[in-house]
Amino acid sequence: MAIVVSRREGYKSAACYESVPGKGIWPRGKKNEADCGKMVSAEPSADVEWDIGMNIRQLQYFLAVAHDLNFTRASERVNVAQPALSQQIMALEDELGVALFTREKRKISLTPAGAILVEHAQRVLNAASTAVAAVRAAQRGAAAHLTVGAIYSAIYNFLPNTLREFKSIAENAEVSLQEMTIAQQIAGLKEGTIEVGLVRGHIYDRDIVTELLYRELLVVAVPTGGEYDVENAVEVSELAEWPLIAVARGLPRGYADRILEIFEENAFTPNIVKEVYDMHTSICLVAAGMGVSVVPATMKLMNTPGVAFRALGAQTQGVSFSVAWRRDSEAPMIPLFRDAARTSAAKLMDRHPNLFMQVAPSATVDPQGQI
Secondary structure (H helix, E strand, O other): OEEEEEHHHOOOOHHHEEEEOOOEEEEOOHHHHHHHOOOEEOOOOOEEEEEOOOOHHHHHHHHHHHHHOOHHHHHHHHOOOHHHHHHHHHHHHHHHOOOOEEEOOOOEEEOHHHHHHHHHHHHHHHHHHHHHHHHHHHHOOOOEEEEEEEOHHHHHHOHHHHHHHHHHHOOOEEEEEEEOOHHHHHHHHHHOOOOEEEEEOOOOEOOEEEEEEEEEOEEEEEEOOOOOOOOOOEOHHHHOOOEEEEEOOOOOOOHHHHHHHHHHHOOOOOEEEEEEOOHHHHHHHHHOOOOEEEEEHHHHHHOOOOEEEEEEOOOOOOEEEEEEEEOOOOOOHHHHHHHHHHHHHHHHHHHOHHHEOOOOOOOEEOOOOOO
16 A cells, blocks of 8 residues: 655645654654644555655756766756756755755765665666657557667677577567676666666676576687697696786676686686776787687687687686576566577577586576575
């Protein structure tokens, strides 16, 4: 059940009320009781919705100020006069009944309430953007719209066949595709800018579910024709002496950590000469002769000029590739895309069995407890 407290029913402001656990919505202090009206009772588990005048433009203005923490720069960002921007922020604060920023002489900062609104405001704007895209897709004849984020290698090695499979089961659906790092996809899924992600590894986040599609072997990318381009497998002892181009470590733990663990488990220290933030940059630097890199075996399928691949002598767990989505998503196209991804993964493994590790059937990881 939802209780709607409406300003149109005579209450002066949402600032008049506060949510009291177990009691419902009460006036903020006795001095406000005459102005704000009587208590609106609610069950402890009830959801409360405020019928307020917040609008998309106010949220855009709020996010601009939250980003810059400076009203002058924020007003330039949204192309509105600073006094008008300040008035809109104050109106939003009045509507919500809380201060969103602390204002000092030459500095502003987000309050705890403002920090919470940043995440929710971004989701609202992203949902609005998605709605616009879906409506325009429908105008073009599409029955539904799906936004997909994918790591670089997936766009070339995995997605083409997956999209063909998806089109065969969702003929009138339209797909928007964005190349994104894993960190960007996690943020995109949480904020609503994408509905599905194609990532390496599992994402252990309470809002996101991941399903393993396959697990790849790891290989060593080396410059073609150079001293490292020979036939036999590379042992960790010799790899530790070569100039390594490594993907920078980040949060959460992921692909970069898996590579460095190969050296740690064999009691060697890698000779890292360059750190990059995405795999295609590392492959580019290998092609330029600047070092070697440990990469997933499907990178072979890209046939990058100037790059050869050698087997890795060490036993590893490989690296997994998964499809991810928001746990609470009800988008009807997501199950169909997952089906297409499973089919595409099975066909890819059948065509190139030497690139993959033999693993159990796909497992779904839901941090809320469903595995």
